[in-house]
Amino acid sequence: MRRFRPTLLLPVAMISAALGLAPVAPASAAELVTPYPSVRVEPGQDATFDLQIFSDEREPVELRVTDAPDGWETLFRGDGREIDAVYANPGEAAEAQLDVRLPADAEPGRYDVTVVADAPSGDSRLELGLRVVEQASGAFEFGTDFDTLRGSGTDTYRFDLTVANNTAQEATFSLAASGPEGWNVTASPSTEQQAATVTVDAGSQSTVTVEADPPDDVAAGSYEIGVEAQGEGTTLQSTLTAEVTGAGSMTLSTAGERLNASGSAGDSSSLSLVVTNDGNAPLQGVTLSSTPPTDWEVTFEPETVEVIPPGQSAQVTANITPDGDAIAGDYVVTFDASSQGESSGNDSVEVRYTVETSAWWGLLGVLVIVAALAALFWVYRRFGRR
Amino acid sequence: MTTPNGPETGPETGPETAPEAGTDPAGTDPARQDLVRRYGARLLTPARRIPDPLRSHVLSRRVAEHPGRGWRAVAGKEFADHVTSVRFLVLFFLLGLACIAAVMSAAGFLRDVASEATDTPSPFLLLYTQSPERIPSFAEFVGFLGPLLGIAFGFDAINQERADRTLPRLVSQPIHRDDIVNGKFVAGLGAIGLTLVLLVTVMAGVGIVRLGITPSPDDVARLFAYLVVTLLYIGLWLAFALLCSVLLRRPATAALVAMAAWLVFTLFGTFLAGLAAGALTDNQTDEVRMEHTVSQVSPSTLYDASTATLLNPQVRSVGLLTAEQLDRAVPGTLSLDQSLLVAWTHITALGAACVVIFALAYVAFLRQEVRA
CATH class of the missing domain: 2.60.40.2310 (Immunoglobulin-like)
Known part of the structure; x- marks a missing residue:
């Protein structure tokens, strides 16, 4: 068997060689081929086919589309120009392009476009298949x-x-x-x-x-x-x-922007605070608190502001009562404002509070000095007379 | 008692009291006649100065009933001399200015740190002990200048009388001889006490105006204790000046000696104690301990430690404290009785020194010969 195999395969090889040589030496005159005769295309798009024209003769070959669905536009191009014919040379493929422009409303399905190469030596037909699919997305x-x-x-x-x-x-x-x-x-x-x-x-x-x-x-x-x-x-x-989103943002300041206040030890004095809503959502339930020195008493009037619309401000009066035993001098009182709800905000302000000697204590101090000097005077009266 | 009493000063007393008090030794009142006979008209002078007839009468009678209280008459006259003297005025205003500067600067400092100061115990007493800006505090000023007050009222007590030749005349009065030295000492203490009380009171008034707080009862008690201890300390210097005036003939010498002692103890005390400790020991730790021990010889050290304890409730010891002793000690405040107990040894030492020095002056004076 081994001896006979080459002899069996020989005719096959010869047929293959004859087929391989077929484009070079076609039986008929002009021949039209394309590498991809069937393509997928979407409505509204162009399908482009590369065409090769072979011929044994040196001759012009006219190209035309004989069969295309209604509304489809076809166009032959060669080197960027619109063409109707190519010139074929023996042993060399003439190249051209076919653009098929589908209408935007083309239905999905299989369509055939027949291209005919009309040469003096003979005609050649090429069936091109287009599979129109549903447009996946816009252009x-x-x-x-x-x-x-x-x-x-x-x-x-x-x-x-x-x-x-x-x-x-x-x-x-x-x-x-x-x-x-x-x-x-x-x-x-x-x-x-x-x-x-x-x-x-x-x-x-x-x-x-x-x-x-x-x-x-x-x-x-x-x-x-x-x-x-x-x-x-x-x-x-x-x-x-x-x-x-509504962001609550507030600014706490004093009326007149003055960050100092003063009052006597043990006496209540009031300070006007202004809560401004500079956010874009209403502030709900604004409460004020304070961090005063030890034993000081600070109350607010009103204690809670129900709502402050955006851009508006509310005034709160703080009544500050320093400790009765506070030494005269400067103290720092911190006020905090905060609101409840989703769009909450908070701010704080530090106020320098100067405790002054109350008039009564001042009077008492002066009285003590006067009493001491009066005692000295009395001693003089008592012992100084001669 | 630089102004001897004589017949020429007697009639110059207030006319309103003249009929009642009776400048005439041969008055009609039998009690008064008896008084004049026993003590001389001179002793009636303080009594005559009281405008109220009733009080004059009472005082006269008390002197009459208690013959041992001749020192009162001496002290009264001597006190009157003191308070009307230029010496008193100069010292009073010198101390007053120094103390006002001290208190004002302390008050300004306390106003700046008002919130911290309010939280400290006894903030009012800080007025007397704070010394910001290199100005000594009230307590430091009094501790330094106070002895000067004692020396000023004592250095010429006896020897000036001697120099003026009034001492024999004084001794010839019907009073005990020790009444003279007792009375002069009491008069000095009175003038010093008056000065101190006035200073502390005026400063308290300044403090009330500047700080706006009043002293608590505990503060007042502490100030009172401070006054008593200060009086003891200055009384010690008064007794020393008195001793100098008894022993030394010339007032200038007595003043110089007293002031030398003052400078040595006040300014150089610590320095000398350090020198002595260095000579006595060779160990660093022992030297510190020895220096502390030696420095307690100085009354100014005793005084400074005790007043610091009395004016600051947070001071809990007058001695040296080692790190072991302070281990796990929580800062706290002492009540006044505890502070007094802490400083008690120092206070008693001051009192004892004062008594001893006065006793020396007393004995020395009694043993001296008074020649006409």
Whole structure:
């Protein structure tokens, strides 16, 4: 058997060699071939076929599409130009391209496009198969992982958007963003903050950063930010949401901003404190407390402010009674304000409290001195007379 | 008693008391006649100065009933001389100015650290012991200048009388001879006590005005104890000056000797104690202990330690404290009786020294010859 195998395989090898040589020396005149005769394509997209034309003769070969579904556009290209024919040379493949542009509303299914190469030496037909599938996504799209951001009124909201180019061509879009009144909204490519347009390579995506800076006095709530990318005959739109949470922020100060007060030891004196809501949410149940020196008494009128709307302020009177035994001089009294609820805030202020000698003690001191001097005078009267 | 009494001063007393007190030795009142006969008209002088007729009468009678109290008459006259003297005024204002400076600076300092000072025990007493800004405190001023007060009222007590040749005349009065030295000592103590009480009181008034607090009863008790101890200490110097005036003929010499002693004990006491301790010991620890022991010979050391204890309730020892003794000791305050007990040895030592020195002066004076 071993002896006969080469003889058995010989005709096969000869057939193979004859087949391999077939394009070089075709039986018929002109022949049209393409490496990938059947492709998958989405509606609205172009399908491009690379065509090779072989011929034994030196002759022009006319190209045309004889059979294509309605509404489909076909176009032959050669070296970037629209062509209707190529010139074939023996032993050398002439190249051309066929673009098939599908309408956007093409139904999914199998479609055939027949290309005919019409040469003087003879015709050649090529059946091209297109499998139209459901469009997975648009040609260009906006995408984002996070379209809603939450933050406080002082934050800057930064959204990251992607512009996807699902086409085979590079695409350029000009960017525009708009927000509510008072908001400062910008959109730019992530790689270049100053750029107003973004260029996306074919089949890839590019990142766009949208920054939204709310005004200082923004109220709590949801704000919509619109982003537009115009280009390639289309307008992409996306709506982003910035949720501004109510941040309670308060400032505690004294009326007139004076951070000193004075009073006599043991006597009550009042100090007006002002609680200002400079946040964007109402402050609920604002209470004041104090850290006075030992044995001092501090009360507040009112003890609790029920609510302070944003931007408003409330006045609280602190009645400070220094310890009766306090030495005259300067003391530090710390006042704290805090609110309850979700949007709480707190602030504190230090007030320098000067304890003065009360008039009665001053009088007593003077009386003691006067009494001592009177005693001296009495001693003089008693013993000094001669 | 530099102003001898004579017939020429008698009639100059107040006319309102003249009829009652009776400047005339041959008055109609039998008790008064008896008094004049026994003590001489001179002794009636203090009594005559009291405008109230009733008090004059009572005092006269008390002198009459207690013949041993001739020292009162001497002391009264001597005290009157002291308080009206330029010497008293100068010293009073010198001390007063120094103490006002001390108290004002202490009060200013306390006002600056008011919140801390309020939390300390007995904040009012800080007025007398705080010395910020290099100005000595009230207590330091009194401790330093107080002996000067004692010396000033004692250095010429006896020898000036001798120099003026009034001593024989004084001795010839119908009083005991020791009444003279007793009376002069008491008069000096009185003038010193008056000065101290006035100073402490005025400073308390200044403190009340500046600090706005009043002393607690405990503070007042401590100040009183401080006054008593200070009086003892200055009385010691008064007794020493008295001794000098008895032993030394010239007042200037007596003053010089007394002031030399004052300087030695007050300024050089610590220095000399250190020298003595260094000579007596060769060990570092022993030297410190010895220096402390030797320095207690100085009354100023005793005085400083005892007043520091009395004016600061937080001081709990007058002696040296080792780290072992302070181990796990919690800072606290002592009550007045505990403070007094802590300082008691020092106070009794001061009192004993005062008594001993006065006794020396007393004996020396009694043994001296008084020639006309």
